[in-house]
Every structure is written in structure tokens, then in C-alpha cells.
Amino acid sequence: MKIRRNLKRQKIKLPTRKKSVYGTFSSGRYIFVSILVAAIAVLLISRLAYLQVIEPEYLTNEADKRSLRVTKSVAHRGNIEDRNGEELAVSVPAYAIWVDPKVVKEEFAFSKQEYLESVVVSTKTGKETHQKQLFNESKKWPALAEVLDIEFDKLAEIMQKPHARFVYLKRQVNQQIVEYIKELRLPGVSEQLESHRFYPTGEINANILGLTDLDSQGIEGIEKSYNDYLQGQTGKKRVRQDRLGNVIDNIEILKVKKAAGNLQLSIDQRIQAVAYSELKRAVKINDATSGSIVVLDVNTGEIYAMVNYPSFNPNDRNQYQPYKLRNRAITDTFEPGSTVKPLVVSSALIYKKTDVDEVIDTSPGWMHIGGRRVRDGHNLGKIDLAMILKKSSNIGVSKLALRLQPDQLQQTFADFGFGDDTGIGLVGESAGRLPIRRRWSDFELATMSFGYGITTTTLQLAKAYAILGSGGIDYPTSILKNSTPVQGEQVIPNHIAREVVEMMEGVSEKGGTAPKAKVEGYRIAGKTGTSRKAEAGGYGDDYVAVFAGLAPASKPRFAIAVMINEPQGDRYYAGDVAAPVFSSVMKSTLLLSHVRPDDDNDRYTYLESN
Secondary structure, three states: OHHHHHHHHOOOOOOOOOOOHHHHHHHHHHHHHHHHHHHHHHHHHHHHHHHHHHOOHHHHHHHHHHHEEEEEEOOOOOOEEOOOOOEEEEEEEEEEEEEOHHHHHHHOOOOHHHHHHHHHHHHHOOOOHHHHHHHHHHHHHHHHHHHOOOOHHHHHHHHOOOOOOOEEEEEEEOHHHHHHHHHHOOOOEEEEEEEEEEOOOHHHOHHHHOOEOOOOOEOOHHHHHOHHHHHOEOEEEEEEEOOOOOEEEEEEEEEOOEOOOOEEEOOOHHHHHHHHHHHHHHHHHOOOOEEEEEEEEOOOOEEEEEEEEOOOOOOOHHHOOHHHHOOHHHHOOEOOHHHHHHHHHHHHHHOOOOOOOOEEEOOOOEEEEOOEEEEOOOOOOEEEHHHHHHHOOHHHHHHHHHHOOHHHHHHHHHHOOOOOOOOOOOOOOOOOEOOOOOOOOHHHHHHHHOOOOOEEOHHHHHHHHHHHHOOOEEOOOEOEOOOOOOOOEEOOOHHHHHHHHHHHHHHHOOOOOOHHHOEOOEOOEEEEEEEEEEEOOEEEEEEEEEEEEEEOOOOOOEEEEEEEEOOOOOOOOHHHHOHHHHHHHHHHHHHHOOOOOOOOOOOOOHHHHO
16 A cells, blocks of 8 residues: 555556446346336236225135135924824925036046946956055946936036036935935035924824925925915025135125914824824725725814825825825815715705694605605515614605706805805815806706715715804814814704704614714714715716714714715715724723713703703
8 A cells, every 4th residue: 555655656557447337237127127116016016006996806815715605504494293293294304415517627537437447447456556546436427326316427428518617416315324325424515404304193183283305494395385475495604614615704694584483283183193093904805996085073163083094105296196195175076965964954944844743654664856766675564764774765855856946955064164165275176166156957966965966075075063063153164273163153052963963863873874983981973974086977886885973962062074985885974984993983082081971861961961
């Protein structure tokens, strides 16, 4: 440094140092990077400003897509119970197995040919991990098809749908199957909670309860008639979830959950089971095609039993056939035959065309009316009204009917409920047929008096007899248990109803048409009816056997109507076919309901004692 200072003093020039090219390059790079960083910052700030100011909802929507979910709170279908609280229809948890074909195709080639090839490849070279995994997968899919009872070809066809994201594989499966499928760990296969309808009493109540579809919607019977009340309403709400699926915030309620209602029927399952067993036995023994029974409480109008045969088990849908599900007690009509004779006697008494002590001459056992013959089984001679019913005299009741005006007899039948539905509220109920016209021939009026030319259902017939048993009061017919006392309408004078019921007691006594209807310890009032079935051009060789009656006759509590359709063989009369069924069902009904046996000296005085 001293030398340099000395040289400067002496004004000696020193060589200058040249500027380095590297310094110039570093300055340019610095400027470039600075400009680039600034540009990126400007872009980011601009993008941020765009999102925050111009489209502020974008990020919110993106976040919501990842965290907002709609959850359901399933309202299981309400239960159906009998009058004593025994469950007749219940909803139990079940699951639906579904698949996302797109996910499956991404994870596993799924066609039948590819499946077979994968098995071959995996078998030949089973050392490689990938091929071992392929082999394991190839075994899981057939296992899934087997447990769900699906053909593998059909399962493969489902997986080939290119755009489908949700396809049901099986519905209404139980928890055990779900657990098994979870262990398979198949991609794209999931379960969904739903409800399964179970009927503990099986075929006994199938015809009246009906059934539901896979979505728990009633499609037949009570399930359909009261569907809105039974199904409730599934609740929905929007929630926010974390990445593990845990709910961290309830956002809003989309649909309020409405609890399903439970139904309590008027049916007594104990009586229902007895009635079904007896009906099934009678139909099979007599080689009949079908049958039905209705048990009514005459003082309330409640139905204690309503059974039909054939039936099926609604828990096994493989048994389902439409004709087996029909509630024949309200849908099938028939000509009631001689069971209407007590109503004709009532009509003649109401319009003062006879009195209880009149004796009618039925000799010689036949008569010509309008050029046609009406006859009895044999000549009964001179008989009173009670004997007309006891012997089921067509001549005697025809003579009474011919004293009436057609509209008078029609009005009486209408008062007893013929020609109109019972108001029970079940789908498919028939009103029967009660012709209303101005002109009637004498023969038409006569045949109507012993049950031809009109049609009725088993329930309508049971209701008509219940009106007689209640002292002429028509109570609203109900399949639901009454929570409060009901008021009826007086449609027949009570003294006439009492007198006719007392006349009907002879039918089940010795010499009557239905001694097999008798119930030990109780007095029975009833009537048989055996009618030919109408066919094109007239009447064929098939019959309908019917018995309707009341017990105990001294103070009626129950009315029962039994209908056996097309019994075969020589024993087709109602006294042999339907009366024994009535006896068995009535006996069980009275005992299960703790009804006191009749006093032999007690007469029909229940109205006087009330």
C-alpha cells in the first residue's frame, strides 16, 4: 500500500482492473427473478381478489362439496296389533346392498370371460403378489353372487353399465349377510339401511293385512287402506362432516321426521287363529275351492275375526299369487240362499202382512208361480213361521213375500245392509247386488225370498244377522278397535228382531236343517243356505254352502257367517258343510270371550233387562 501511495505521489499510472462479466450476469438474473416473483405475486393477488370480490361463493361451494352432506332419519312403518296388543305386522331393520359399477370397473375387470381368464392366469403363476391378489378377488365376486342369490352372469351384466353409479343388487337382507359382505371388502359395494315388514302370524291374517312393497308402501289390504297413517315421514337434514364422517355441525332441517302411527285392530288373534284353522280344514275335507268366515260383535259392530282360504305366507314372497291374497269375505259375492228367509219373515212382520202365530198351509209341497214351479223338499202341510224357518220352507216364505210389495221387501233388505258396502274402509269391498226396479214378476219376488237374484258378501251377511242380534240396531262395522262406545241406528223394531231370533232357534234343534250347528251349553239361533251357482244361461251343478247365526240366543253377543264355495261330493248342503264350522268357531269365540252359557229357562229377555 505504501508503494502504491508513493507511485501516486510520483504521478506514475497504474494499470486499471477490468469489470467482471459475471457481475453483469448476476445483476440481470436478479432483475429477472424479481420481475418473475412480482408477476406471480400480482397473478396470485389478482386471483385472490377475483375469488374474494367477483366470485366469493366459489371457494365456499368447493368446501361445501367436501363437507356438507344430507342425512336421513328413517321413520319405520308403524306396527299393526290385535285388540289385545298381539303384534300382527312389525317393521324390523334391514339393508339394501348396492354397487357403483364405475368404481368396480376401475378396480377390477369384470366380465365373465375376463373373470375366467383371471382364474387361469392366477392358477398358473401364483407366485407373484399381484396375481395372488387377482386370484383372491376372482373368488370374492362369485361369493357375493352366491350369498345374494344372484346369477354370476347377471352380476357381470350389472357391472358393465358404463355410466351407472348406483344399482341395487339385493334388498331386504339381514345383518348377517351384510357382515359377510363387509368381510369380502369388495370395491364399490355398499349397504343402505331400510325397513323390512314382518308378519308374525303368517298366512292366518294375510288376506286382511295385505302386504307392502320393497319401499314399505302398502299395496294390499289394511297396509294399503291405512298406508298414509302407517308409513310416517322420513326426516332429512343438512349437516357438516369432517374427513372421518363425523357430524360437526347441524346446518338445517330439510324435512321434519314424522313418527308413524300404530294401528290396533278389532281382531282377536285367538279367535282368528281358530277360525282360520277350522275354515282350512273344512275347505280341504269337502274339496271346496275357497271359503270365508266373519265373526262380529253384535253390540259394537267390531270384527273379531275375518278369515279366508286359500291364503299364503306374506313373509315368503315366492308363495305370492294374486288369487291367494284376495280378501274373499268382502270381495266375493254369492247368492245367499235360504239365509235371507229370516229377513223376509221380518219384513212381513214389519209391514203387518202376518203375525207370529199365523199358520200357513204349504200343501202339497209345491206351487206354480208365473208358470214356474216352486217346491219344498217334501210336503210340510200347515206350519207356523218358526217351522218355516226350521224346515226352510220355500213355499211358506214365498207366500209371505207375495203379500209384500216389491219395494217393501227391497227396503227391508237394504235396511239389513244389502246392496251397499259396510263402510269398513278396506280396498276392494263389494256392495253386492240388490236390484232396484219398478216391475217385478211374482216368480222373481218368490225366488228373491229364498235368496236368488240378489248377491251379498260374507261380511254383509254377518252384519245382517248382527242387526237381528242387537235388537234391530245397525252399529257401524269396524276393523279397528273402538276406543269409545259407538251409537247405532234402529233400523228394525226391536220386538220383531227378538221374535225372529227366537224363531231361528229351531234350526239347530232336532228336526231342523242344522243340528250340527249346535254348541254345547249355549242356545243357537241361525239359518242354513244352500244355493246353486249361476253360470252363463242359468244355474250349474256347483253350490255355495252358507250358515249364519247368533249366540247365545238369550242375549246375543256374536254373529258368525260361514261360506264354503263349491263343496264337492254328496255332502254339499250347508247343514253338513258350513254348520259344523260355525259350531266350532262359535264355541271357541264364546269361551275365549268369557260369555256365560244360556240358562235353559231363560228366554230372549236381554233388552228388557237393559
